[in-house]
Amino acid sequence: MAPPTGPRAGTNASAARGKSTGIRRPGGGIQKQRGPVGGRTDRDGDVSMDAPGGAGATRGRKSGRSSKISERTTKNLLTYATSGPSKSRFANSVALKVTGLDLSSGDSKHISSVLAFLERKASKNLDRQLSINKSAVDGNSLFIQVGKDDVPSFLHLDGFTYGPATLGISESHEPWPQRKSRKGGLSESGAAIKERLQEVLFKRYDVNTRVLNLSALGQDEVLQSMGLFDAKDTAEKAFKALVHICNQQFETDKAKAEAIQGVSLASNALSTVTPVFDLALRFPRLKMLDLSNNNISNLRQLTKWRHYFQQLEVLVLTGNPIEKEEPNYKTELLDWFPKLQIINGQQFRSAQEIEAREAASRPRPIPQAGADFRDSDGVGENFIRTFFPLFDSDRPSLLSTFYDEQSRFTLSLISNGITTSTSVPSWQPYLKFSRNMAKITTDAGRSQRLFEGGAMIADLWKQLPATRHPDLTDFTKYIIDCHPIPGLPDPTRQSSAGVGGLVLTIHGQFDEMEPTTQNVGMRSFSRTLVLGPGPPGRNPIRVVSDMLALRAFNPLPGAPDPATLPAAAPGPVPTAPVVDVEEQxxxxxxxxxxxxxxxxxxxxxxxxxxxxxxxxxxxxxxxxxxxxxxxxxxxx
Structure with missing residues (x-):
């Protein structure tokens, strides 16, 4: 349903329509674009937004103070809309974001107390007192500026408790929160500039198509009169200001996505998307994007948008050099944007084809045939889905991602299991590492077979045969249990009582290729993994303990014995997993x-x-x- 246009200028818009899904206009509604915006190619390239140069830049401006807004006021508005903390003052500082606090009261004493707590804890065990250079509050988030050298000490406080709150501390790449004043942080002249930029947006918005036309911005009479496109640096900031102000018109992301479904950046002399990158951050759910008649000549100039616009369906690049210089660029773009259907008016795939592909790629449920599968926010399931494919194809990556210097691994051979007629590979590669407590009875022997730390585990895993585990969705090949476990070591060393984690127990089977004879056989295994939170600055999940027990193959209860199944048609002998290099x-x-x-x-x-x-x-x-x-x- 299209957003309402609202009453005409001169009426109270908010009273007439309540919450609108379109752009809000002070004292009015949404205006349709009254006509095409002209433009011409600019030789200066990417950030000029097709602004005219030379004497033509002053054409059409009125003389006097009312036509040209002061340079200082313009700079203040652009700073308000786009910039963070002062770069000169905080050149050697880093912004951190502190979450987990209740700052809704706005009590300055409470905030001062939090800052003092952070400084005191960060300075502990140091020979100097650390200090916070600057702070600001945005909702329940506290932003602080600290020296670059002090960052590790403050990040170490991630997970600490302050009263009933558990603090989250991380580096921030968000714009620095603006201090609010009675005039919203703007002077009277600054507010006037903002209103003029709003008028530019209103005139360029088409309510019927829900497209915001930001084409040929350098040719816009209002923007020319404001002098925002006289220099490259102000042109880029002016675009950021327009996008920021447009974003402010919407109370929710849903309302914004419904109202702005397409944006045209045509005829802006863009040779890269860097000057207009903010569009991807503020309007990530666009369905249509028009980049026609610019200077895009290769895919590298579009790379910054590669992992954005995941809802994009229509893309226009006609009139760009890329059409001749990289004729196969469309295939690459279809891979970048998963829902892209139409490029330059040509349909490459339908919505039904995209839905079918997404449905095929969705993971099927892993078996939960165990007596107790109590996951926590999908952590256990996601871990298992990553763990076994990496163990089969890329053990070094698995180790570096989930194991650390405190992780432990043990291997045990259980030789009294019931065997079937399925061929049993040699146990030789495992014998010297087995820690079967029934057979290894001395403390020294058991200690030698306890592998602790990623380096020791890596050396062991290099000596183990290649494996191939079945698809996790095959319910006949696995039984998986998962449940919470308390009292694990706290990686931040803050809680003496320990922290919570998960214990996973997997019973299953895998194919194994014997290194010397290249024979392939099957084994049964039981693997118990204890997962806990990772230390600050590392992967959020770590393997605390990994215990692998191997047995001669024996089907799980209720699963058919391969020896009883009909003979399969002759085929190639299984080999070690073939690693897809690109996937790896x-x-x-x-x-x-x-x-x-x-x-x-x-x-x-x-x-x-x-x-x-x-x-x-x-x-x-x-x-x-x-x-x-x-x-x-x-x-x-």
Whole structure:
């Protein structure tokens, strides 16, 4: 249903229509676009927004103070709409976000007490007193500025308790909250500029198509008269201000998504999407995007939007050099945007095809045939879905993601199980590592077979045969139990009583290839994994304990014995899992993103620069993270 247009100018809009799903206009409703906005190509390129240059830049302006708003006032408005804390004053500072507090009362004494608590705890065991340079409150979130060198000490407080609240502390890449005043943070002249920019938006919004026309912004008479496109730096900030002000018109994300379904950025002389990147942050659910008649010549210039606009259905790139220079770009874009159907007016797939593909990719429920499967927010299920594929194909990545220097691993051979006619591979690769308590009775022997820390576990896993576990959705191959467990070691060392976690017990089977003979056989296994919260700055889930028990193959209760099944048609002998290199790289990038909060693009770049060595990539990130731009990180 299209949003209401509201009453005409001069009436009280809010009284007439209540909550509108369209752009709110002071004293009026939503105006349709009255005509096309002209434009021409600008030689200066990406941030000029097609602004005229030279003497033509002053054409049409009135003389006198009423036509050209002061440079200082314009700068203040752009700062209000787009910038964070002062870069000069806080060049060596980092913004942190503190959550978990109830700050609704706005009590300054309470906030001062929290700041003092943070400074005191962060300075503990140090030879100097740490201080917070600046603070601001936005809702129940507290933003603080601290020195770069002090960041680890404050991040260490993540998970600490302050009264009844459990604090969450992380680096913030959000704009610094603006201090509110009686005039909303704007002077009288600043408020007048904001109102003029609102009028520009109202005239460019088409209520029927729900499209916001931001094409040829440099040719807009109002924007020209304000002098916002006379220089490249102000042109980019002016666009951010327009997007910010448009975003402010909506009370909810749902209302915004319903009202603004498409945006045109045509004829803005864009050679990259960097100057208009904020559109992806403020309006991530766009269905139509028009980039026609710009200077986009290759996919690299669009890369920043690769993991955004996941609802995009229609994309227009006609009139760009990319059509000749990269003729196969459409195939890549269909991969970037999962719901994209139409490019330059040509339909490549239907909504039904997209839905069918998504349905096929949705994970089916894992078996819950055990006596007790009590997961917590899907943590156990998601862990298992990641664990076994990585154990089969990329054990180093599995270790670096979920195991740390305190993780423990043991292996036991149970030789008294009932066997079937299925061939049994040799036990030789496991014998010297087995910690079967019934057979290894000395403390020294048991201690030697307890592997602690990622390095020791990695050395052991390298010596174990290749495995291939069945699909988790095969209910005949697994029994999985999961339930909470209290009293695990607190990685922050704050709670002497410990923290809660999960214990997973998996009974199942896998195929194994014997290294020397290349023979393939089946084994039964039981694996008990204890999961707990990870330490600050690391993966949120860690393996506390991993106990693997192996037996000769024996079908699970109720599952058919392979020896009794009809003979299958001859086929190739199973081998070790074939690793899809691209899929492996994708999983490593996702794991690095999970650890660092970088975007998938930057995670892939970091891994590529270190030869896809996960540990070296983590080290490189720690060394370079202070130099990374804000858009290298996921939105908070």
């Amino acid at each position: 790289k994708k999983q490593m990038a996702m794991a690095l993103t999970n650890r660092t909060k970088m975007t998938l693009e930057y995670s892939a770049m970091c891994l590529d620069g270190t030869g896809w060595d996960f540990n070296m990539a983590l080290q490189a990130f720690e060394e370079k993270k202070a130099q990374l731009p804000p858009d290298a990180f996921l939105p908070a």
